[in-house]
Amino acid sequence: MGQVLFNGIYTGVQYSLIALGLTLIFSLMNVLNFAHGQLYVLGGFVTYYVYGGMKLPFFVALLASALTLAAVGCLFQIFLFRRVMRRSVREESSMLLSAGTAMMIESLVLIFFGEKHRGVPAVVSGVYELGGVFIPRGRLLVIGLSFLFIVAFILFMRYTKPGRALRAMAQDPETASLMGVNTARYAILGWALAAMLAGMAGAILVPISGVNSGLGNWISIKTFIMIMTGGAGAISGAIAGGLALGMVESLGYHFFPGGETYLIIFIGLIAFLAVRPNGLMGKAV
C-alpha cells in the first residue's frame, strides 16, 4: 500500500500543476481551453530539443520551455482569443477556437517534431527503496519541482500586484476595470502564465515519461476531470482536483487492474457533480 500512496502523491502533484493553468484561463475569461494538453506537449518538445538535442543543462531547458510557452500564450490571446471574444457574444466561439488551436498545435508538432515518442536522459538517476516502496530519484525531483511551482504560483497570485489584479479580474472583470485594472493587458499575462504552467509541467515530465505529438487530448481530458472535481476557476480546487485524481487513479489501478479504473472515475464524477455541481471548491454562479 505504501507504493500505491507514493504513486498517488507523485501523480497527484504533477496533475495539480497541469490543472492550474487551465483553471486560471477559465476563471479569467470563462474559456475552456481544449488546447491545454497540446501546450503541455509543446513544452515537453522544447525541453527535448534544448536538453536532449542541444545538450544544455536541464534547468536551461526548463526556462526555455517556460519562456516559449509564455510567448505562445501571449500570441494566442493577442491574435486569436481577444479578437474572437471581442466580436462574438457566444461562449461557444471561444470553445471552438480553443478546439481549433488544439488541432493546429497537434498537427504542427507532428509536422515539425515527427511521429515518434521522444525522451531525454534522466536528470537524476537511481532508486531509493524504503520498506518495500520503490522511490526513483527522478520522481522525487518532479514532486519537488511541482510543489515549488505551485507554491510560487500561489504566492504570486496572493501577494503581488499583478496577481491581485488577476484575482480581481477573475471575480468581476467590469469592477476590476472600473478600479483601474487594465484588463486587456492582464488577460495577456493570464494566458502567458497558464501556457507557461502547462509548458513547465511538460518540461519536468519529459525525462520520466517522454512526449509525443498525440498526448495532448488525453492530458486535456484528465485536466477537465480535475477542475470539474475541484471546482472550475478555483485555484485551490485545481490543486485538490489534481491530488484527488492522482490518488484515485493509483488506488484504482491497485484494486481494479482490469481496466475499470477510468470507468469508475467517470461514473464517480457524474455522481459527484450531480450532488455538488460546482465541485469541491467552486462557488455557485
Added chain:
Amino acid sequence: MKRIFALLLVIMCVFSGVAAASAAEKVLKIGVLGVMSGPAASWGLVNRYCAEAAAEIINEKGGFEIGGEKYKIQIVAIDDRNDPKVAVSGAERLIYEEKIHYIIGPNIDPTSMAIVPVIEKGGAISIPYAFSKKLFTAPASNAILGMIASYQAGPVIYRYLMDNKGIKTIAFVARNDSESLNQRDEGVEAARKLELEILADKDTYEPGTTDFFPVMSGVVAKKPDLLVLAGAAPSDTPLLIKTARELGFRGILSTETAQDARVIAELAGDAADGFISVGGASTPEIRSAQMEEFMKRYEKVAGEWNDEAGTKVYALEIILNTLKQAGPEAIEDVSKFKAAMDTFSMPNPYLKDGRPLHYIGTPYFLQKRQISVPMVVSVYEGGDFKTLFVGSVE
C-alpha cells in the same frame, strides 16, 4: 501576326509533347490507409513512409514492369485516425475516387474490420497490420495479414525462453484497447498450452498513459520470470520497461509487436538491455544490400530510420510482384491477383539468405492470406536490436 502564330505553334507543340509523355507513362496507384495522427501516428506513418520510399526507388529506375509495360508507382495516403468511420470513408475514397484496388493498412482490428465490406464490394485488396483471424478467414477473402501475428510469435518466444532461460512463470500487462486485449488473450492461451504458470493476466492501462508506476506496481510485485507487454505501442514500451526496472523487476521483458530501438534508447536506456521483441529484416546480421538501400531512402523520406519499417517494407514489394505474375488485368481485377497468390513465390529481397517470399497462413486462416514476413526475434542490447533467431510461421 506571324509572331502570334509562331507562339501558338510553340505552345501547341509543348502541350502535345506533355500529353504524349503522359500517355506513354502509365501510373499504378497504391493506397495507404492508416493512423497518421494522434498517439498511434507512428504505426500508419511507417506504412506510408515505407511505401513512399520503396516507390521512389522503383520510379527512379524507370518504374515497375508488369506485362511488358513500365508503371510509375504513385502512393495515395489517407489518415484514418484509428477511427472506423473515417477508415470506411477513406477506403471508399481510395476505391471509388482514386480507382485504387490495392490498399496497405489499416493498423488495428476495429478499422481493418470496418473496411472489409467496402473492399469486398469495391473489388479491392487490403493488407492490414491487425491480427483478428476473422479478417483473413472465409468468407472474408480480400485482406492479407502484412506481418507476424502475436499469436504466432508468442508461443515461439515463450518456448525459446523456456528452453534457453528456464522461465516457468509469466505475467501479462496490456493496453486497454480491443487490439491489445485480443493479443493478450491469445498470449495467455499460448502460455497455458505451454504449461507456464500465469501470475497476472488482467492488468491494463489506458491508451495515452505516460506514467506506468500504478499499473506496473501490482504486476511486478508478483515477480514473474517473463513479463509480456501485450500489444504495446512503441511509445509505451520503453516507459513500461523503465518502470518495471525502477520497481526492482529482474526478470525478462518481451513483446510480440515491432519496436523502435532509438525510442527505447532515449526513454529507457540501459534498463532495456535484454528486452525481446519481434522485428523485421533490418538487423545488420541478416539484411541484404537492397535492405540497406531501402533504409537509406527511408531516412531521406521520413527524416530518420524506424525499426518498425523492417516489418512493413514487404507490402508494396509483394503487391507489385504478384501483379507482375498475375498480369496487367490483375491491376483492375483482384480475383486474378488472388488466383496468383496460391503459386506466387520470389526470393526475399531484404534478407541475405534469400529465403522465399510468398503467401502463407493456411494453418491459421484455412487460406493463404498472410505475407511470409520472417519472424525475426530480436534482443535489445546497448542501444540497438540484435537478432536472437529467425523463425517462421510456416
